[in-house]
Structures are given as structure tokens and as C-alpha cells.
Amino acid sequence: MIEASLMDFKDKIRKLYIPEKVHYIGVDAYEGEEGLEVRYWFFSYETRDVVMVRVSVKHGERVPSISDIVKPAFMGEWEIADLFGIEIEGRVENFFLSPDSPRAPLLNKKKSEDQAGREMGEK
Amino acid sequence: MKKIKVNQEICTTIPMGSQHVALPEPVKLVFDTENEVVKRVSFDVSYVHRGIEKSLTTMYDFKKAPYVVGRICGICAIAHSIACTVALERSIGIDGEVPDRVRAVRMIGLELDRLQSHFLINGHLAEVCGYENIFMHLWRCREFILDTADMLFGNRVQYDVVCVGGVNRDIDEKTGTRISEALEEIEESIGFMEEVFTRDKTLVKRLEGLGVVSKDKAFEYGLVGPSARASGVKTDCRIEDDWGMYRDFGLEIITMTEGDALARCLVRVLECFESVRMIREALDSTSPGEEIQLRVRDNPKKDAVCRNEAPRGELFYYIRGTGKKIPGRVKIRTPTFANIPILPHVMIGVRYNDVPPLLMSFDPCLSCTGR
Amino acid sequence: MLKMFITSIKNLFRKPVTQLYPYEKYEPFDGYRGKISWEKGKCTFCMKCGRACTSGAIKILIYSGETKEWVWNPIQCIYCGECVRSCPFGALIQEKYYASPITKGEKLDWSEIEKKAGRLEDRWRRQLRDRRGKRKSE
Ligand code: SF4
Ligand code: SF4
Numbered sequence: 001m002i003e004a005s006l007m008d009f010k011d012k013i014r015k016l017y018i019p020e021k022v023h024y025i026g027v028d029a030y031e032g033e034e035g036l037e038v039r040y041w042f043f044s045y046e047t048r049d050v051v052m053v054r055v056s057v058k059h060g061e062r063v064p065s066i067s068d069i070v071k072p073a074f075m076g077e078w079e080i081a082d083l084f085g086i087e088i089e090g091r092v093e094n095f096f097l098s099p100d101s102p103r104a105p106l107l108n109k110k111k112s113e114d115q116a117g118r119e120m121g122e123k
Numbered sequence: 124m125k126k127i128k129v130n131q132e133i134c135t136t137i138p139m140g141s142q143h144v145a146l147p148e149p150v151k152l153v154f155d156t157e158n159e160v161v162k163r164v165s166f167d168v169s170y171v172h173r174g175i176e177k178s179l180t181t182m183y184d185f186k187k188a189p190y191v192v193g194r195i196c197g198i199c200a201i202a203h204s205i206a207c208t209v210a211l212e213r214s215i216g217i218d219g220e221v222p223d224r225v226r227a228v229r230m231i232g233l234e235l236d237r238l239q240s241h242f243l244i245n246g247h248l249a250e251v252c253g254y255e256n257i258f259m260h261l262w263r264c265r266e267f268i269l270d271t272a273d274m275l276f277g278n279r280v281q282y283d284v285v286c287v288g289g290v291n292r293d294i295d296e297k298t299g300t301r302i303s304e305a306l307e308e309i310e311e312s313i314g315f316m317e318e319v320f321t322r323d324k325t326l327v328k329r330l331e332g333l334g335v336v337s338k339d340k341a342f343e344y345g346l347v348g349p350s351a352r353a354s355g356v357k358t359d360c361r362i363e364d365d366w367g368m369y370r371d372f373g374l375e376i377i378t379m380t381e382g383d384a385l386a387r388c389l390v391r392v393l394e395c396f397e398s399v400r401m402i403r404e405a406l407d408s409t410s411p412g413e414e415i416q417l418r419v420r421d422n423p424k425k426d427a428v429c430r431n432e433a434p435r436g437e438l439f440y441y442i443r444g445t446g447k448k449i450p451g452r453v454k455i456r457t458p459t460f461a462n463i464p465i466l467p468h469v470m471i472g473v474r475y476n477d478v479p480p481l482l483m484s485f486d487p488c489l490s491c492t493g494r
Numbered sequence: 495m496l497k498m499f500i501t502s503i504k505n506l507f508r509k510p511v512t513q514l515y516p517y518e519k520y521e522p523f524d525g526y527r528g529k530i531s532w533e534k535g536k537c538t539f540c541m542k543c544g545r546a547c548t549s550g551a552i553k554i555l556i557y558s559g560e561t562k563e564w565v566w567n568p569i570q571c572i573y574c575g576e577c578v579r580s581c582p583f584g585a586l587i588q589e590k591y592y593a594s595p596i597t598k599g600e601k602l603d604w605s606e607i608e609k610k611a612g613r614l615e616d617r618w619r620r621q622l623r624d625r626r627g628k629r630k631s632e
Contacts, residue, residue: 019339019342019343019345020342023345023358024345025345025430025437025439025456025461026439026454026456026460026461028441028452028454028456030443030451030452032451041428041439041441041456043363043430045358045363048363048364050428050430070345071343071344071345071464072344072345072461072464072465074464075460075463075464076456076460083176095167095168095169096168096169096172096493097169097172105174105177106176106177
């Protein structure tokens with residue numbers, strides 16, 4: 001696991017990611033007690049290990065896209081942008097959710113959590 | 124259809140989807156074409172989001188999760204269930220204790236699933252090429268596989284056989300022998316499929332050289348599964364993250380170097396032989412009657428990941444255990460999600476009538492992608 | 495090419511692999527995941543099946559007096575068989591024939607049942623909590 005901040009995570013990923021040796025798995029976000037964080041998952045063909053790059057961000061902070069380093073990353077980024085409401089550079093609106101669905105459904109909104117869960121379940 | 128200008132040239136915009144004959148599931152692709160040749164592609168996958176990740180963290184406790192994630196996809200249901208279960212077991216810390224029989228039954232399920240999925244997609248590809256006859260024939264062969272699965276697990280595609288700590292039904296002696304007989308028939312039909320995709324002029328001419336992905340491109344775009352293997356990338360999650368006994372049985376990774384649509388089909392065909400071999404090995408290596416379910420007392424407490432090889436490629440599960448019954452976060456990265464980013468690049472310069480076979484040769488599964 | 499042609503000709507005379515349904519009855523394999531049947535005499539209304547159920551398709555209702563009823567919603571059920579395995583008294587069996595289609599008249603008013611059962615479950619949960627609290631205080 002690699003800890004990184006919003007300033008230097010791109011450098012760290014650039015150092016890590018060599019297309020022939022490292023496979024890009026995906027990007028994910030998680031909202032815990034410490035706040036929001038974005039995780040980038042890689043798999044190393046040589047050591048057969050899953051490597052996680054963890055970047056903690058604040059709500060409403062702009063996250064630069066890594067798709068100039070890791071080409072297929074844009075899809076995962078747009079996904080978390082839709083599901084978590086994270087501002088990602090160059091994102092396309094409503095790529096993953098339909099225009100009339102609830103915004104940022106995976107964030108823990110304390111009040112409406114149950115309601116959202118029920119809504120999701122019904123769908 | 125409307126005409127727009129891209130780089131000073133007149134282009135025709137052709138939307139494909141969200142419903143289209145060539146697509147089993149809804150996705151929208153918009154092509155800008157110039158005299159039939161595709162110049163630009165944009166896509167939208169926002170039609171089938173069902174919020175399964177959310178429901179796993181709010182509604183269902185972890186013992187029900189394998190059944191819930193099985194509903195993500197109709198074709199590779201058991202791949203999802205297995206990946207989820209293995210990740211949960213790692214999170215609880217009992218993955219080392221899982222008995223061999225359980226691993227064998229899971230392997231049989233996954234490989235049967237792979238067989239029927241490969242038959243399905245190759246048949247569908249033939250249909251999209253306009254070869255209805257092969258489509259019918261391959262799906263007829265697929266019927267035997269589905270019957271076998273029905274005999275084993277009680278359902279045709281939704282096996283629902285995996286649960287946390289084991290499997291919930293065993294394969295008895297009598298069914299085992301019947302499976303061995305059925306496998307022979309299945310092998311014969313795979314032979315037929317191989318013959319079709321290597322000899323038949325119509326299909327070979329149509330698919331050869333279509334949508335070539337070079338090895339560098341495959342690495343660069345992180346392709347997974349048969350699509351990557353057809354370009355010469357030696358990757359297989361069954362070997363890399365072995366939850367079963369694939370390494371013991373010496374699973375062979377099948378690769379090709381051409382990287383075109385035909386190679387992608389052929390990789391799938393050859394994989395079917397390998398799958399049959401794996402089922403045989405799994406049936407022979409263990410005997411029924413061993414313990415098939417562990418008692419699970421703990422809740423998931425660690426962070427755990429699992430990479431599983433679904434029929435379409437690498438399936439990634441991440442589970443954040445919080446010590447409660449309901450996990451904190453479940454992340455699902457499906458194989459098609461990794462295979463879509465390259466589509467706009469391979470499609471540029473292809474004639475529009477070649478687009479459906481090209482798309483189907485990547486074996487997209489959009490319900491998985493939307494989740 | 496010739497071989498393909500021969501295959502095609504052969505196919506003309508082969509039997510279909512699928513069944514001609516209305517004329518030929520489908521006989522499921524042993525162990526097919528069919529409907530769940532409940533035996534009243536064996537059940538103790540412990541609610542283990544309801545808690546294990548993946549889709550929440552099992553509820554237990556208590557009418558005035560002591561008449562209890564086990565209700566199962568065949569539409570919501572996903573036929574996973576988890577309830578059958580969880581029942582400690584063997585009161586549930588998964589049959590190999592699937593549940594017959596539901597006509598309008600016999601459709602359960604499931605939301606009503608859920609509401610009723612929900613109130614009951616709340617009461618049970620409260621009682622359980624009270625009991626636990628007592629044990630702790632002792
Ligand atoms: S688990 Fe068995 S005994 Fe308990 S309520 Fe359900 S059917 Fe009745
Ligand atoms: S079979 Fe599964 S879904 Fe149906 S009632 Fe039993 S536990 Fe619930």
C-alpha cells in the first residue's frame with residue numbers, strides 16, 4: 001500500500017506504472033470516519049501482488065485525472081465521479097447514472113441513508 | 124441521422140443502441156462515419172445501474188452477499204459469487220481452511236460457466252456475422268452444458284451454489300459419472316466449434332484482420348481475459364490469484380499473437396478444451412462425502428481483495444471489513460469495464476458493417492458494467 | 495466446407511434437443527430448485543428461516559390468540575434454498591417442481607404482510623434486548 005497526497009500521487013503512480021509489468025485494475029473511492037479517499041489499484045505481474053495507492057481528499061476538492069499516465073483510467077474515474085460526487089478533471093456528466101437518478105448515491109448521507117438504500121433495493 | 128463537420132469533413136452520425144439487434148444488453152454507441160468508415164466513437168453505459176454495491180453496504184449481511192452478487196450478471200453469475208466469497212473468506216481469515224472438495228466443486232461450477240459462456244458468445248458472434256446456422260448449432264451444443272449444470276446444481280445458469288465457508292450442495296458419485304459422460308459429448312462439440320472457426324471460409328474471411336490489437340496496445344489499455352490473451356499477453360487470474368487448485372492441475376494459459384477478432388474467438392475455443400480438462404481433474408482429485416461447509420463465526424474484519432477469472436476476464440472484488448455484519452464497502456470491477464476503453468481506438472477506421480462483429484468479439488457484458 | 499454441408503443435412507433429420515413443451519412434459523432433474531414447502535407440524539416458529547432468507551420472502555404472522563402462520567412469497571423468492579438449510583427442525587423442503595404461476599385471486603398482499611410482520615419483529619427484538627439487558631445487569 002502506498003500512501004499519497006493530492007500533490008504527489010501522480011508522481012508516485014508514474015513511477016509505479018510500467019505497462020508491461022504493472023496491470024491497472026481500477027479506481028475506487030471510500031468514505032470512512034477519516035473522510036473521503038480515492039484508491040488506485042494496480043497489479044504487479046512480477047510479484048503477483050495487488051498494490052493500492054491511497055489518496056485522501058476533501059469533499060469538493062478537485063482531483064486531477066491520471067488518464068495521461070494510465071490510459072484506461074478515465075472510465076473508473078467517471079464512475080466514482082458519478083457515484084461519489086468527486087470532482088474529476090475532464091469528466092463526462094451522467095456517464096454512469098441516468099440523468100434523473102439520485103446524485104452521489106454511495107456517499108454516507110446520515111439522514112437519507114435508509115431511504116436511499118430502500119430505493120436502491122427496489123430498483 | 125444528422126450531418127456534422129469533424130475536421131472539415133462531412134460526417135454522418137449513426138447511433139447504435141441503446142437497443143440494437145447486435146447487442147444483448149443496452150449500451151449506446153454513437154459513431155461519426157464518413158462513407159461507412161468510422162471516424163469517431165463515443166459511448167454511454169448509464170442504462171443498467173442497479174445500485175448493487177450500495178445495497179451490499181446497507182441491506183444485506185455478508186452471508187447473503189454471494190447470492191446478491193450472483194444477480195449482477197446472468198451469464199457469469201458464479202464467477203461473481205466465487206470472487207465475493209473468496210474475498211469475504213480472506214476478510215474473515217478462514218480462506219486457508221477451506222476444504223479441497225469445496226474448491227473442486229467451485230472450480231467445476233466456474234468452468235462449466237465458462238464453457239456455456241464461450242459457446243454463447245461464439246454463437247452470437249456467428250449470428251452477428253450473418254451466419255444463423257452456426258448460431259443455432261452452437262446454442263444446441265450449449266444446451267447439453269446447461270443440462271449438465273442443471274443436473275449438478277439445480278439451475279441452468281444461476282447456480283447459487285457458493286456460500287461463505289463452502290458450497291451448499293455436493294456432487295454425488297452417480298452424478299459424477301453422468302458428468303463424465305456428458306463431458307465427452309461436450310468435448311466433441313468443442314471440436315466442432317474449433318473446426319468452424321478455423322476452416323469455415325465465410326467466418327474466417329469476415330473476422331480475420333478485424334480490429335487488430337497489438338501487444339503493446341493491450342498492455343497499455345490494460346486488457347483482460349481472452350481479449351488480452353489473443354494479443355499475446357500472458358495473463359490469467361486463475362494462475363495469478365489461485366483460490367482453487369489451478370496451479371496444482373497445471374492450467375495452461377492459451378495465448379495467440381494475431382490480436383484480431385478471429386484470434387479472440389479461437390482463444391475462447393481452445394480455452395474450452397482446457398476447461399473440460401479442469402473439470403475432469405477436479406472430479407477425479409477429490410471424492411464426495413467430505414465436509415463441504417465451514418461454520419463461520421466471525422464477521423469480516425480485514426480489507427481483502429480477490430481477483431477471479433470470469434469467462435470475460437479479470438473480475439476484481441475489494442471488501443472492507445469493519446467487524447460488523449455488513450461490510451463497509453464492496454468494490455466490484457468487472458471484466459468488461461476494463462475492455463471498453465480500447466473500443467473507440469480499435470473501431471476507428473473500421474467500416475460500419477464490421478462494427479457489430481468487432482464489438483461482439485470483445486464479449487461485452489453491460490449489465491456487469493452497470494451493476 | 496463439404497463437412498459443414500453434411501452436418502446441415504444431418505440436422506434436418508435429427509431430433510430437436512429442446513422439448514416440445516405442451517405435448518411433452520418437462521421432468522426436472524433431482525435436486526432442481528423448486529418451490530419451498532412447509533410442514534406445519536414440525537415448525538416451531540423460531541424465525542430462523544426468515545432471518546436467513548436472502549430476499550426477505552418468508553414472514554411469520556401471529557393472529558389473535560395463538561394461531562401462527564408461516565407465509566412465503568413465491569414471487570420474491572430467489573430459490574436459493576438457504577431457508578431449507580437453516581431450519582433446525584426440518585420443517586422446510588425444497589421440492590423439485592417449481593411453483594405454479596400465480597393468478598390474480600391468490601396473490602398475496604405482500605406489503606401488508608410485511609408491515610404486520612415488521613411490527614412483530616420489532617416486538618421480538620425489543621423483548622430480546624430486554625432479556626439481554628436483564629442478563630447483563632445480573
Ligand atoms: S426455521 Fe423451520 S422451525 Fe423455524 S420458523 Fe422456519 S420453518 Fe419453522
Ligand atoms: S429459497 Fe432463498 S429466497 Fe426463497 S424463501 Fe428460501 S431463503 Fe428465501
